[in-house]
Amino acid sequence: MTARVSWSRLFIWVLLLVWAAWFLAPLYVMVVTSLKDAEQIRQGHLLSLPTAPTLAAWHKAWSEACTGVDCNGLRPFFWNSVQMVVPAVLISTALGAINGYVLTKWKFRGADTLFALMLFGVFMPMQVVLLPASQILGWLGLASSLWGLVLVHVVAGLPTTTLFFRNYYVNLPDELVKAAQLDGASFWQIFFRIVLPLSTPIIVVTLIWQFTAIWNDFLYGVVFSGADSKPITVGLNNLANTSSTVKEYHVDMAAALIAALPTLVVYVVAGKFFVRGLTAGAIKG
Template sequence: MTAVVPQGRRPKHITIGRIGIYVFLISAALFFLLPLWIMVVTSLKPMEEIRLGNILALPSMLTFDAWSKAWSSACTGLECNGISVGFWNSVRILIPSVILSIAAGAINGYALSLWRVRGANLMFGILLLGAFIPYQVFLYPLVRIFSMTGIYNSLLCIVIVHVIFGLPTMTLLFRNYYAGLPIELFKAARIDGGGFWTIFFRVMLPMSTPMIVVAAILQVTGIWNDFIFGLTFAGRENLPMTVQLNNIVHSTQGERAYNVDMAATMLAALVPLAVYFVSGRWFIRGIAAGAVKG
């Protein structure tokens, strides 16, 4: 009987059902690829061709002018130094923010999962709840606090903000990871007389590589793509790439140079796209791990 049933069905599946499946999947793929395709081809065309031609068409004459203009001479408001300024600002924001938030998450996760500190679970509960609260609720008082301490509108300020708002996810990631490790490992280290920091640096941290990779993927894309914190806390000198991109797109005087806009957009998307394509399955694992919070 088991031999009969699939035999009766298979041809039907291969013909109509299978075709339907592929038609749906391919049209969905086209929908998802469309904006990327349009961005790439637009960024490679001169403006005359954009004005007259087909938005989907390949450039008849390939030119990288828009890319170099977007990188080094597009205007973001009054200054015309291109989006490269934003790129380097984003790098300067990204590196300390990622390192510090991962370190904070690992230490918190370790203390929360393996040590019993009174009130720690309450703290963690509030922190998690905080992850869901819209940032607008915290922004104004934070701005006041930072201006009072005199670090408002600085690199330090934006890094601190990224660490603060990375805490819930980072702590959760590492707490769950350490809680999933065999407890005997920790107990053995305790019996050997290991203290809090010894166990952390000698036993736990060396075992944390997978979680550190996942956390780094999450934080690199998250912080690179941030807009609202950069806008509010970084200050004019340190505006990240997303903010500069938005300025380029919205503050061009005269006719908009769509090819430059699209080249700038591609440049801003490059880092997270590279992370996505290089990390592959790790990226999905990162989202899934981050989704635990959801």
């Protein structure tokens, strides 16, 4: 029996290691390629380690690589994404928390219908809203601006953030709100002093989810941005498609890693909190 358990456990470990190697192989290739120069790439193997590691490709991708006619690297696109992502994530998370609070603890006639209609936004293809969103941004004077992108991402993310918080707040005891009401607490006092302090797990989940979705978005970035407001996904696309006499794969790999680095850091640092937040409140108790 012990031998059988040991062999089954060994098989599981081997299977997990094989799948991990399979999924990590592209990341490995990107990292080692970004640390090589052009000569090492031509003479070496795809999986070979760099003989003389260098960060020259990273430096060029960050500040010197051409994205079309502009040769300032990914740096301006990176900071555009930072300026767009931070307010968009915070605003969409805050509004989702308020919506979830209202739809569960202060229910009104038609609340369930309203929530069902909002869920359409979770499954609606992004391409459907491009034309009407462009017209609305034009009316508001926000076309081709960072704040226009912020508004688009807030509206697009609101159904998802509302869904997260609504499903989490359903499992919070209604007696907490009723007791606070008996003590004379107002709508906002109950929210900030009772509900919000209990919402840390779902707040973490929503922040990570929204950050990843907005940072990695390309469609909205390429459609709604202007010359000075393009996010890093658009900059990376322009860099990779800029033609030159010699294709600099090491620079492209370094640029891709720079674009992916913030989301990688977020998941490495907060990945365990993301899993805990998803499972928190899954069982009503």
